[in-house]
Amino acid sequence: MALSANDSKTLIAVKDISFSYGYAKVLKNVSLDVKSGDFLAVIGPNGSGKTTLIKIILGLLKPYEGEVWIMGRRVEEFLEWQKLGYIPQKATHIDSFFPVSVYEVVAMGLLSKKKFTRLTKKEEELSIQNALEQVGIEDFKNRRIGSLSGGQQQRVFIARAIVKQPHILFLDEPTTGVDAETQEHFYDMLDALNKKEGITIVLITHEIGIVNRHVNKVACLNQRLIYHGTHAEFCHSKAFKEMIAGGHHLISHRH
């Protein structure tokens, strides 16, 4: 079920979150929201708390202060996990000997959906086939995932995330260690998911250049939230100039 990109209701609200690993404070009083149809980039230097923030939003970590709301419910009470897709940072650093086929990985994505809707075997196969075709890896479905290239593996994880037709897709540095051309195709694919399918996307990235072409919102993080707003305003902001001065990787893009 695709959402309308014009529907601007708040899907995620992060309210005054603080978090620390032991004595090391990682996030300090961070608040932001994600609206339906957004393509939000969360950017910031290493150790700025980007991954921690996403993990808190997804309920994988508990903040010592503040709260997270997903689709109108506190994350602790949220049950509709089939509406969220997640591709973790280490997704493409999988053990190459792990005996799991592309088809099996994509089928994992349907597990949470099956709790809510009884899918027949045929419907399940059709959903998986559609997801594989959408990301262009249908020919690899019987291959062991470890035998694929980094770019192909990413597509498998995207297929796993979209097979359940999520409303929000979270990606944590999905193009680490992937060549520039594959990155370009990958972000085009995300663009299509956002604009054509109406999937809200939250993307953690180091590549500020990505921001220029694809996203409509930016959250700039360095333990505190330095900037949160539209991409157009971000390009003229102090935060952007500071990040460029800090030597962040910039990729050129066609406009």
Place this chain on the structure above:
Amino acid sequence: MEAFFSYGFVQRALLAGIFVAIACALLGVFLILRRDAMIGHGLAHVAFAGVALGLFLNVIPLVAALIVAVLAALGIMKLKEKAGLYGDTAIAIFSSVGFASGLLLVTFAHSFNVDLFGYLFGEILAIETTEVLLSIGLAGVVVLIVILNYHKFMYMTFDRDSAKVSGIRVDRLDVLLTILTAITVVLGMKIVGLLLVAALMVIPAAAGLQLASSFKQAILLSSFVALISVFFGLLMAFYFDFPASGTIVILSFLIFGLFFAFKREKRLF
């Protein structure tokens, strides 16, 4: 061959052996991929304390071992989680303390006897009907639970965080998998003995993982290796008077070696 199948003790051994071998192989695949292969070895040592406690208190050793092994399995999980220990440290602590406690108990109970050696080295050919029924029942439950939770176990083994985000109760499944492992270790000790039960969990699964290109294949191949090892192990024990437990383990190792060589061959050519 007809003579082999005609004996009651062989039929009992085959029945119990097949069920327990499948349970061991199924769990073994998950344990290896979770880098938890040594837990079977650790729990077997703890189960020795359970057997000793059973002999000491004069209750059925298998039941005492089951209770002690399940409690130890949960203890290992808690110790790993709370004490922030590295790798297999929690397993090493529990297995050593378990074995030491067992030694003390059998000494106090003056139980260094045939019964104890049966548990240490396995006595599948001397398995009794009640033990067969217990083994079939419990191993059947283990296999059924693994089949029912197969996709969830696979997901959390492959990508724990994503499985959590899918709403899978990963922590609960961890406990379930640990309890199933403890039960299977205790069942396996009657087949190959406490000292070799870990091998029955690890070697067939490791063999299956050599050739599998999907999770389903890994599960099926591992179960096949376990079955073949138990069947031919018993056959050789019957005809050549080999010790059944040792033969089963060596056979599974030979199949592992064969699969390993085949995999290398496939890569080379």
